[in-house]
Amino acid sequence: MKNNLVAFVVGLIFAIGLGISGMTQPQKVVGFLDVFGDWDPTLVFVMGGAVVVHFFTYRLITKRSSPLFAKEWKIPTKTELTPSLIAGAFLFGVGWGLGGYCPGPALTSIPSLDIAPLLFVGFMLLGMFIFKKVDQILKIKK
């Protein structure tokens, strides 16, 4: 129950951060990726600001022996660079540039009821489903 409340609050604050940052405006995202055209570097400050702050909070928080409402940390530990990591990230980036949305901003834009984020989220779920089905057969991720 407490973890549900944590997740709800985190979702709420994350969405507000995205909205303030400009990440929910596809033209800004495309402008950020338009390095060879009319480049708008503004969104560098979103990831930059987030990473600088979380670099410190991550170290502070993980000094605890465990999280507040869970028995143990659930932090990814893999270090291996796999072909699926790179190929997957590549495909994700193509979709990000084409649509101007990554998953968080698209979900945050659902209340706008614009067709673009709704279409994007629907097909994103389909893409996730397709990968999971393909991976069950081909074991791409091992």
Added chain:
Amino acid sequence: MQADWINALIGGAVIAVSVSIMLWGSGRVTGISGIVGGLLDPIPGDRSWRVSFLIGMVLGGLGLSLFYPQMYQGALDTPRWTQALAGLLVGFGTMMGSGCTSGHGVCGLSRLSPRSLVATLTFITSGVMAVAFFRAMGVFS
């Protein structure tokens, strides 16, 4: 109105606060594609926190838009199929690559994960290539 880069910086810091709360409270990384994708796996007892997160995210967007409607500006003037294809690529790619801008770009880079660094450099590079390509193809006006 504040300069855009200040908004970007403040937004980024707010995002950092939110992922820090997730880590502190539940010990988890806030990877949005992973949170959504996990709903497609039939693991009992692992769904409610994911749904709670998504409800929070949608309500956060709705709430902020009442005070700051500009957050939903800047729609692309592109045909509808581009949004469908983009969603498909993002869904497939984030599952294959185990993360998106939040999981790799924010959480992973903050803990200096080599996988996340490679993933982030890859998706920014392919994003730049995609914009250049689709612009040359006349998809972006």
